[in-house]
Amino acid sequence: MIADGTRVEARGVSTPALPAGPETGPENEAATEAVIALAGATVELRPSGALFWPERSLLCIGDLHLGRAERLAREGGDLLPPYESIDTLDRLEAEIAALAPRLVVCLGDSFDDLAANRNLSEEVATRIGRLAAGRRWTWIAGNHDPGPLEAPGTYLAELRLGLLSFRHIALPRLAPGGGEVSAHFHPRARLTRRGARITRRCFLADGCRVILPAFGAATGGLDARDPAFDALLGPETRAFLLGPRVTAVARDHLG
Numbered sequence: 001m002i003a004d005g006t007r008v009e010a011r012g013v014s015t016p017a018l019p020a021g022p023e024t025g026p027e028n029e030a031a032t033e034a035v036i037a038l039a040g041a042t043v044e045l046r047p048s049g050a051l052f053w054p055e056r057s058l059l060c061i062g063d064l065h066l067g068r069a070e071r072l073a074r075e076g077g078d079l080l081p082p083y084e085s086i087d088t089l090d091r092l093e094a095e096i097a098a099l100a101p102r103l104v105v106c107l108g109d110s111f112d113d114l115a116a117n118r119n120l121s122e123e124v125a126t127r128i129g130r131l132a133a134g135r136r137w138t139w140i141a142g143n144h145d146p147g148p149l150e151a152p153g154t155y156l157a158e159l160r161l162g163l164l165s166f167r168h169i170a171l172p173r174l175a176p177g178g179g180e181v182s183a184h185f186h187p188r189a190r191l192t193r194r195g196a197r198i199t200r201r202c203f204l205a206d207g208c209r210v211i212l213p214a215f216g217a218a219t220g221g222l223d224a225r226d227p228a229f230d231a232l233l234g235p236e237t238r239a240f241l242l243g244p245r246v247t248a249v250a251r252d253h254l255g
Contacts, residue, residue: 034246036205039163039179045203045240049213050095051181056161059101062168062183063109063214064088065144066124067116074115084217085124092215093131102135105159107183107212108142108168110149117149128152142168143184170209170232179208185228186214188221189239189254203240204251206233213242225254 033052034045044052051060066085072078096104111117120128129152131137137153139145148155158167163178170182189202201213202224209232214221222228224239229251237251 032245034240034248036210036240037207038181038205038210039177039208041162041164041179043210045205045210045246046095047242047244047246048091048095049201049203049215049242050092051203051210051212052095052099052101053164057100057102058105058161059095059099059103060105060107060166060181060212061092061095061215062107062212063142063186063216063219064092064106065109065112065214065216065219067120068112068216068218070119071112071116074119085120086127087217088215089124089127089131093127096131103138104132104135104153105138105166106140107166107181108140109144109183110139110142110151111145113144114147114149117145117151125151138166140166140168170211172231174208181210181212183212183214185211185226186219186221187211187224187229187239188213189224189241189249191249191253191255200241200243200247202242203246204229204233204237205240206237209233224251 033047036043036045041053041055044054046052049061066088069084132152138159139149139151139153139155140159141155141157158165164181165178166181168182169184170180174180187202187204188199190197190199201221203213204211204224238248239251239254241247241249
């Protein structure tokens with residue numbers, strides 16, 4: 001069930017009250033994904049913020065923003081701990097180890113800018129190469145990294161597989177019957193449970209589109225109720241909040 005009492009036809013969607021705190025739970029509670037229909041395909045929304053399409057053995061993540069700390073330091077901005085890229089790759093490596101995808105699709109803004117891509121540490125560059133070895137890897141162009149990348153794999157403006165299109169920024173309109181997987185907005189959901197105010201990264205999905213949360217560490221986010229989403233998503237949109245279990249809440253029930 002989602003927050004308005006409507007039944008969710010998706011395996012593993014949690015509906016109990018969310019615990020207060022970060023996007024991690026008790027050590028003995030197994031992570032549980034949500035399984036939803038998307039333009040005729042069946043995809044998993046993972047607690048990590050990744051999307052998995054089992055039929056295609058495809059793992060999709062958005063907004064890694066690798067090299068963010070280096071870019072901010074280079075431009076004289078706020079300093080971040082230098083291990084944010086390592087943390088992001090640790091979590092991506094865990095998903096790859098768990099799912100063994102044949103294809104990985106990174107939905108743009110994989111690097112905080114093109115200079116960050118060129119300035120990757122040897123450790124980060126080596127780990128990317130190791131993760132990409134033995135599988136297809138596609139980098140989708142983002143607004144932060146709009147040019148060819150110095151990284152293993154294929155660089156595309158967008159990718160189409162069957163009825164699904166994978167791109168960085170959602171299009172205003174989709175072709176009839178088509179579906180879309182995008183990123184860019186870093187959606188975050190806010191709600192109150194047991195008197196506590198909770199903010200979580202989230203997927204936004206309406207049956208035709210899924211907008212992914214940022215996978216990268218130390219990234220901000222846009223409130224899931226922001227008007228920027230109104231023209232992209234239908235009235236039945238659900239937010240799928242990350243945590244030890246993916247929790248489905250009707251978008252119009254967020255606060």
